[in-house]
Amino acid sequence: MPNGAQALMQTLADAGIEVCFSNPGTSEMHFVAALDSEPRMRAVLTLFEGVATGAADGYARMADKPAATLLHLGCGLGNGLANLHNARKGKVPIVNIVGDHATYHVPLDAQLQSDIETVARNVSPGFVRTSSSTEALCRDAVDAVVAARGLPGQVATLILPADVSWREGGQPCPPPPAPTPSSADDATVAQIAALLRSDGRCALLLGGRALREPALIEAAKIAAKSGVKVLAEVFPTRLERGAGRPPVERLAYLAELAGVQLAGLDHLILVDAKSPVSFFAYPGKASDLVPEGCKVHTLSRPDQDAAASLQALARALDADAASPALQPAGRPGRPRGKLTAEKVCKAIGHLMPERAIIVDEAITSGLMLPKMTAGCPPHDLITLTGGAIGQGLPNAVGAAIACPDRPVLALIGDGTAMYTIQALWTLAREQLDVTAIIFANASYSVLNVELERVGAERIGPKARSQLDIGGPRLDFARLAQGMGVHGVRTDRAEDFCHALEYALSHPGPHLIEALIPESLSGAKRRILPWMLRALPNLPKPVAMALKRKLAP
Ligand SMILES: Cc1ncc(C[n+]2csc(CCOP(=O)(O)OP(=O)(O)O)c2C)c(N)n1
Numbered sequence: 001m002p003n004g005a006q007a008l009m010q011t012l013a014d015a016g017i018e019v020c021f022s023n024p025g026t027s028e029m030h031f032v033a034a035l036d037s038e039p040r041m042r043a044v045l046t047l048f049e050g051v052a053t054g055a056a057d058g059y060a061r062m063a064d065k066p067a068a069t070l071l072h073l074g075c076g077l078g079n080g081l082a083n084l085h086n087a088r089k090g091k092v093p094i095v096n097i098v099g100d101h102a103t104y105h106v107p108l109d110a111q112l113q114s115d116i117e118t119v120a121r122n123v124s125p126g127f128v129r130t131s132s133s134t135e136a137l138c139r140d141a142v143d144a145v146v147a148a149r150g151l152p153g154q155v156a157t158l159i160l161p162a163d164v165s166w167r168e169g170g171q172p173c174p175p176p177p178a179p180t181p182s183s184a185d186d187a188t189v190a191q192i193a194a195l196l197r198s199d200g201r202c203a204l205l206l207g208g209r210a211l212r213e214p215a216l217i218e219a220a221k222i223a224a225k226s227g228v229k230v231l232a233e234v235f236p237t238r239l240e241r242g243a244g245r246p247p248v249e250r251l252a253y254l255a256e257l258a259g260v261q262l263a264g265l266d267h268l269i270l271v272d273a274k275s276p277v278s279f280f281a282y283p284g285k286a287s288d289l290v291p292e293g294c295k296v297h298t299l300s301r302p303d304q305d306a307a308a309s310l311q312a313l314a315r316a317l318d319a320d321a322a323s324p325a326l327q328p329a330g331r332p333g334r335p336r337g338k339l340t341a342e343k344v345c346k347a348i349g350h351l352m353p354e355r356a357i358i359v360d361e362a363i364t365s366g367l368m369l370p371k372m373t374a375g376c377p378p379h380d381l382i383t384l385t386g387g388a389i390g391q392g393l394p395n396a397v398g399a400a401i402a403c404p405d406r407p408v409l410a411l412i413g414d415g416t417a418m419y420t421i422q423a424l425w426t427l428a429r430e431q432l433d434v435t436a437i438i439f440a441n442a443s444y445s446v447l448n449v450e451l452e453r454v455g456a457e458r459i460g461p462k463a464r465s466q467l468d469i470g471g472p473r474l475d476f477a478r479l480a481q482g483m484g485v486h487g488v489r490t491d492r493a494e495d496f497c498h499a500l501e502y503a504l505s506h507p508g509p510h511l512i513e514a515l516i517p518e519s520l521s522g523a524k525r526r527i528l529p530w531m532l533r534a535l536p537n538l539p540k541p542v543a544m545a546l547k548r549k550l551a552p
């Protein structure tokens, strides 16, 4: 009979889990040893738990099924928490295997003893279980996989005491078939169809799975027939976009700009999306972004099939045969001269390869990315769903493992890059086809904008210094080289284009450090809060034009 760990490994593989992103310790040694008993399981070592969890997130977004993580007790899980939070917000499935002390060792309160379940509950509220016996372990694991894969996907945490892992008597357990999700019922579809036929101004707000191509096409057909506005949530888990696909207008990050997009609506119809709220609260500003008098309806909940629900709505509106508006192909020209964030985005638009996966954690430097890449060949866009930075490089690891035949471009702010810089080492070790582009503006630039926006009284040098990462100057090209990744540094658009062409034509990983000024600085930054405050009082076309200029 296999031991617990071997049976668990087989059970996970039987349930379709093929990758384990790990950072192990002593309590996980039997699980580590069991990796060699299961040829279907790929083991990917990361040098920090935040890389393991972020990689599992990126993997699941692209593979549409969970990976496992292997984490070391409460502290290891805690180190991985920020990216598990991002996965939770993105409704992404992950199965955490967290090692624990042997059951009889727990009461002794040894050095690494901590309350793992409490750490886990924050990110996996739907499933936290400490397996209590080797016999029950595989049943527990199947329950974890079932909970994780959803719909909606979620983070499930299985805590594995060392003795449960090492004892004989493991009993592999087959997974149940995945259930077929329901779609919106007839009454809901009929009610929403009636709204779309009425005189009221309506918008569909798409999130989660509704941002994949099949759902987008249905939404675009509905829009072609009924004139409904189609919006996407601010930070999509995975948005399928590019030439030949229906374009969709994303809600803006800045609440004031989102307010302009939502102004005047009578009905907001949610499709696998949350009703929109401001990212943060600001003194004197509304947190709920739904305009006064606008009613919120739900076509499809996160546990339902968004594409099928939209298809039912299209049928109810006789829109099945309507022609959806599709994004025409087109790329920006080749940028020249001194490098800026906008020129980096332009170069990416100019050179983006076919079937790319774009991970966007460029923060302020990515403002022009949507515009510059709209007409590029079809690609997937992964964004920062939970706002906890340090997601992008780990996501790129996971996305590249999920889709080994697709190029991955990870666009990362310099501040953000340092949270999980260890991901570079895993990129090199696994020889992943990832090009990381670091927007080196030597600043936590977005926080400078926020400092102006929150209305802080006086901003002194001590405050400013907390947002300035320019001294000592980070050297990302050398950090990359130190972790086995080919790295270059550039401050000219011509050189950047050459570096990107080289990276895209030679298997990765690569890192290109783009030395750029802040996108929002000086007068632009000072005027921004005033402009945002003025927006609600401007005529809508003027306000929309300003919105498009600031955040296209
Ligand atoms: C886990 C976590 N810690 C801190 C923050 C606060 N935060 C938001 S953006 C940011 C700095 C981003 O800097 P950078 O990546 O250089 O982008 P830039 O603002 O320069 O465009 C920080 C520290 C956060 N969002 N998440």
Ligand SMILES: [Mg+2]
Pocket (backbone or CB within 6 Å): 413, 414, 415, 439, 440, 441, 442, 443, 444, 445
């Ligand atoms: Mg920065």
